[in-house]
Amino acid sequence: MNKDFQERIEEWKNFLFIYKFALDEINTKLTILNDEFQFVHQHNPIEHVKSRIKSPESIMSKLQRKGLEVTTENVEKYIKDIAGVRVTCSFTTDIYRIYDMIESQDDIEVLSVKDYVENPKPNGYKSLHLIIEIPVYLSKGPEFVKVEIQIRTIAMDFWASLEHKIYYKFEGEIPGNLSTELKEAADIVHYLDSKMIRIMEEVTEFKEHEKEAELREVGVEK
Numbered sequence: 001m002n003k004d005f006q007e008r009i010e011e012w013k014n015f016l017f018i019y020k021f022a023l024d025e026i027n028t029k030l031t032i033l034n035d036e037f038q039f040v041h042q043h044n045p046i047e048h049v050k051s052r053i054k055s056p057e058s059i060m061s062k063l064q065r066k067g068l069e070v071t072t073e074n075v076e077k078y079i080k081d082i083a084g085v086r087v088t089c090s091f092t093t094d095i096y097r098i099y100d101m102i103e104s105q106d107d108i109e110v111l112s113v114k115d116y117v118e119n120p121k122p123n124g125y126k127s128l129h130l131i132i133e134i135p136v137y138l139s140k141g142p143e144f145v146k147v148e149i150q151i152r153t154i155a156m157d158f159w160a161s162l163e164h165k166i167y168y169k170f171e172g173e174i175p176g177n178l179s180t181e182l183k184e185a186a187d188i189v190h191y192l193d194s195k196m197i198r199i200m201e202e203v204t205e206f207k208e209h210e211k212e213a214e215l216r217e218v219g220v221e222k
C-alpha cells in the first residue's frame with residue numbers, strides 16, 4: 001500500500017475516534033433515562049437503540065453528492081450524521097417522550113429538529129430527526145461532537161428498513177408501481193401506530209376502573 005494512502009487512512013481513523021466516544025456518551029444517557037422512566041412510570045419508552053459510525057466510503061460519497069471536496073474540514077462542517085443513533089419505541093407518543101428527555105439534558109444542545117412524524121416525506125417516510133451536540137471529556141478538555149438521533153416506532157422502522165433496501169436495489173430510482181405500494185404500506189403503518197395507541201389507552205382505562213372497583217369493594221372511595 002502506498003505510504004500517503006496509509007497515512008490518510010490512519011488520519012481518518014484518528015479523526016473518527018471521537019465519534020465513537022460521543023456514541024458511548026449518548027448510549028449511556030439513553031439507558032439511564034429509559035431505566036429511570038421504567039422505575040417512575042412502569043413503562044419503557046425505548047424498545048431498542050442501534051448506533052453506528054458512518055463508514056469512510058459513505059462519508060466520501062455523501063461529500064461528493066453534495067459537490068464538496070473530500071477533506072476532514074468539509075466532513076466536520078457538512079456531514080452531521082457521522083455518529084448516528086436510532087431509537088426505536090412502541091408508540092408514537094413515546095417518540096416525543098424520548099425527545100423531551102433528550103432536550104431537557106443540560107449538557108446536550110439540540111441543534112436542529114426535523115419532524116417527519118408530523119410531516120412525513122412524500123414517499124411516506126416517518127421519523128423524528130435530531131442533530132444534537134454532546135461534550136466528550138478528553139484529557140485536553142471537553143470536545144463538542146455532533147450526533148444524529150433518529151427516533152421512530154417499530155412499525156416506522158420496519159417500513160424504513162425495507163424502503164432503504166429497495167432504494168439501494170434500484171439505485172435511487174424506485175419504479176412508480178413500487179413507490180405507490182410503499183406509500184400504501186406507509187399508510188398502513190400510520191393506521192397500525194394509531195390503533196396501537198388506542199388499544200394501549202383502553203388497557204390503561206380498563207385497569208384504572210378495575211383498581212377503583214377493588215378499592216370500592218374494600219370501602220375506600222377514590
Ligand SMILES: Nc1nc2c(ncn2[C@@H]2O[C@H](COP(=O)(O)OP(=O)(O)OP(=O)(O)O)[C@@H](O)[C@H]2O)c(=O)[nH]1
Nearest residue numbers: 078080081114121123125129150159160161163164
Ligand atoms: N429509509 C429511508 N431513510 C431516510 C429517508 N429520508 C431520510 N432517511 C434517513 O435519515 C437520514 C437523514 O435524513 P434527513 O434528516 O432528511 O437529512 P438530509 O436532508 O438527507 O440531510 P443531510 O444528511 O445533510 O444530507 C438519512 O441519511 C437516512 O438515514 C427515506 O426516505 N427513507
Ligand SMILES: Nc1ncnc2c1ncn2[C@@H]1O[C@H](COP(=O)(O)OP(=O)(O)OP(=O)(O)O)[C@@H](O)[C@H]1O
Nearest residue numbers: 050051052054055058062084085086148149150164
Ligand atoms: N442515525 C442513525 N442511527 C443508526 N443507524 C443509522 C443512522 N443513519 C443511518 N443509519 C444506518 O446505517 C447504515 C449505513 O447508512 P449510511 O450512513 O451509509 O447512509 P444513510 O445515512 O442511509 O444515507 P446518507 O449517506 O444519504 O446520509 C444504514 O443501514 C442506515 O440505515
